Amino acid sequence: MTPxxxxxxxxxxxxxxxxxxxIDELAAHFGVSRMTIHRDIDRLAQQGVLRKxxxxxxxxxxxxxxxxxxxxxGVASREKQALAEAALSHIQPGQVIMLDDSTTAxxxxxxxxxxxxxxxxxxxxxxxxxxxxxxxxxLISVGGQYHRTYNAYIGHLCLNxxxxxxxxxxxxxxxxxQGLSAFIQDQQVVAVKQAMxxxxxxxxxxxxxxxxxxxxxxxxxxxxxxxAVLVTDGLPPAEAVWLEKAGVPLMLVRTTRT
Amino acid sequence: MTPxxxxxxxxxxxxxxxxxxxIDELAAHFGVSRMTIHRDIDRLAQQGVLRKxxxxxxxxxxxxxxxxxxxxxGVASREKQALAEAALSHIQPGQVIMLDDSTTAxxxxxxxxxxxxxxxxxxxxxxxxxxxxxxxxxLISVGGQYHRTYNAYIGHLCLNxxxxxxxxxxxxxxxxxQGLSAFIQDQQVVAVKQAMxxxxxxxxxxxxxxxxxxxxxxxxxxxxxxxAVLVTDGLPPAEAVWLEKAGVPLMLVRTTRT
DNA sequence: GTTAGATATCACAATACGTAACAAGAAATT
DNA sequence: AATTTCTTGTTACGTATTGTGATATCTAAC
Numbered sequence: 225m226t227p228x229x230x231x232x233x234x235x236x237x238x239x240x241x242x243x244x245x246x247i248d249e250l251a252a253h254f255g256v257s258r259m260t261i262h263r264d265i266d267r268l269a270q271q272g273v274l275r276k277x278x279x280x281x282x283x284x285x286x287x288x289x290x291x292x293x294x295x296x297x298g299v300a301s302r303e304k305q306a307l308a309e310a311a312l313s314h315i316q317p318g319q320v321i322m323l324d325d326s327t328t329a330x331x332x333x334x335x336x337x338x339x340x341x342x343x344x345x346x347x348x349x350x351x352x353x354x355x356x357x358x359x360x361x362x363l364i365s366v367g368g369q370y371h372r373t374y375n376a377y378i379g380h381l382c383l384n385x386x387x388x389x390x391x392x393x394x395x396x397x398x399x400x401x402q403g404l405s406a407f408i409q410d411q412q413v414v415a416v417k418q419a420m421x422x423x424x425x426x427x428x429x430x431x432x433x434x435x436x437x438x439x440x441x442x443x444x445x446x447x448x449x450x451x452a453v454l455v456t457d458g459l460p461p462a463e464a465v466w467l468e469k470a471g472v473p474l475m476l477v478r479t480t481r482t
Numbered sequence: 483m484t485p486x487x488x489x490x491x492x493x494x495x496x497x498x499x500x501x502x503x504x505i506d507e508l509a510a511h512f513g514v515s516r517m518t519i520h521r522d523i524d525r526l527a528q529q530g531v532l533r534k535x536x537x538x539x540x541x542x543x544x545x546x547x548x549x550x551x552x553x554x555x556g557v558a559s560r561e562k563q564a565l566a567e568a569a570l571s572h573i574q575p576g577q578v579i580m581l582d583d584s585t586t587a588x589x590x591x592x593x594x595x596x597x598x599x600x601x602x603x604x605x606x607x608x609x610x611x612x613x614x615x616x617x618x619x620x621l622i623s624v625g626g627q628y629h630r631t632y633n634a635y636i637g638h639l640c641l642n643x644x645x646x647x648x649x650x651x652x653x654x655x656x657x658x659x660q661g662l663s664a665f666i667q668d669q670q671v672v673a674v675k676q677a678m679x680x681x682x683x684x685x686x687x688x689x690x691x692x693x694x695x696x697x698x699x700x701x702x703x704x705x706x707x708x709x710a711v712l713v714t715d716g717l718p719p720a721e722a723v724w725l726e727k728a729g730v731p732l733m734l735v736r737t738t739r740t
Numbered sequence: 741g742t743t744a745g746a747t748a749t750c751a752c753a754a755t756a757c758g759t760a761a762c763a764a765g766a767a768a769t770t
Numbered sequence: 771a772a773t774t775t776c777t778t779g780t781t782a783c784g785t786a787t788t789g790t791g792a793t794a795t796c797t798a799a800c
Contacts, residue, residue, distance in 0.1 A: 244488065256778075256779090258757090259758095259759085259778075277488055278758085279787095280488075364639065367622065367639075368623065369622050370613075381643050384642065385625050389639075505748095516789095517788075518787080521787090537746075
């Protein structure tokens with residue numbers, strides 16, 4: 225899952241301490257090839273810790289992220305990346321799309337430049353930080369109470385704001401899947417996601433296969449309510465067949481790149 | 483999309499700090515050719531950060547548009563700091579306070595840890611980025627459409643959110659003061675500030691003395707509507723006396739030198 | 741209105757950089 | 771022990787950035 229975490233963290237520390245470092249210097253300092261440095265900083269950039277420039281990397285100006293959040297983004301990042309790329313095919317330029325507070329949906333944000341122009345609505349601070357820098361993306365943040373565990377805005381203010389919006393598409397995730405239903409651990413987060421679903425014309429759900437069989441307290445919605453359910457391969461084939469027979473619009477996403 | 487942003491940002495800072503710079507000087511200062519400088523400032527001009535002239539670029543405000551927040555945050559920072567420190571005395575632990583999108587009010591944010599615990603409501607991304615890191619501060623972001631000129635959320639969503647809130651205190655600023663009234667350059671920003679004023683039990687206005695005598699298009703409110711108007715010294719004494727006679731709750735703030 | 745000088749833009753070439761694909765080695769799993 | 775998975779390095783190719791020189795445009799002075 226997370227092999228060789230030490231060097232990546234060392235790079236993060238090194239860069240944040242120096243502000244800006246050339247990639248060749250990182251390669252020499254850590255005694256690895258440029259390619260490896262590139263792969264490392266790609267992951268860090270995806271987490272929003274660093275910014276990739278041309279020939280160098282710089283520390284994110286707006287800052288330090290919650291370690292708890294950073295940890296979560298590191299988990300299953302390959303699966304998230306694959307899901308994010310697969311989700312792109314559902315987006316048309318000019319649309320209004322919504323991202324929820326999940327790290328999976330936030331992984332979509334850095335890729336949205338390819339679909340520009342777009343209007344993006346989100347309660348995720350991670351996604352906002354990325355999208356704010358993109359010229360051709362119109363960013364709308366739904367407000368609310370800041371919750372550091374999710375690095376997002378939730379609560380009544382958030383729900384009220386969502387009531388006044390209608391978007392073409394929602395990209396979201398869930399904590400767990402049992403049977404035909406998706407579950408979430410936090411009650412307030414459930415409320416936000418349900419409000420987002422009510423505001424979106426089309427809804428797609430991103431799930432890495434580890435979510436299956438897990439448990440969480442609050443019901444979000446049946447899987448059949450989504451227009452597409454993207455799942456990374458690794459799901460038992462029997463389960464996939466069963467879900468499709470039950471009417472779930474399942475789409476398997478290969479983790480290994482094409 | 484937007485690689486190599488370091489030098490471009492450095493140019494933006496350099497120009498906004500100096501007001502107007504010749505292109506040859508930029509080329510010499512950054513050690514690149516004129517052509518490269520041209521390409522850089524073309525992108526900045528496209529973003530509206532600065533204006534291209536013939537032979538030079540300027541960051542001066544053009545017409546009714548206020549200049550970019552990066553420029554504003556560099557101007558009169560000593561005055562802003564003094565005002566922010568003075569504003570602290572109006573805050574009690576446990577209160578719900580509101581900060582507007584002004585750079586002056588954002589200068590208050592880093593100091594709020596001293597007044598914790600607090601709940602802080604703001605539409606400013608600058609302030610949010612600071613407050614998010616503070617454990618004892620409860621942060622509520624009013625959402626809205628992101629506006630890069632102010633680095634804040636504005637628009638209908640923002641106004642609706644503010645309608646549902648009531649806070650103990652508002653700390654805000656204005657672009658200009660003429661006679662007994664405060665003015666703002668942008669119509670949408672006026673709407674947000676007025677909604678904030680309507681939602682706050684007490685309102686204090688922070689003004690560095692350079693705001694006096696400036697002009698701006700839209701009326702915000704009379705100075706007498708505030709519970710305190712903090713102004714940096716440098717204001718002509720005659721004007722101060724006149725304002726106090728007119729019923730303005732004026733408080734002069736000494737600019738402390740370091 | 742015209743012209744000289746300066747400035748902006750265009751087109752092309754050179755260089756540096758990023759990324760995909762494949763192969764090899766190490767670690768973990770069965 | 772065999773196999774799989776993960777990580778890293780190398781090569782090759784596409785892309786981005788920059789500089790140079792030529793051409794077009796602007797400004798200001800006459």
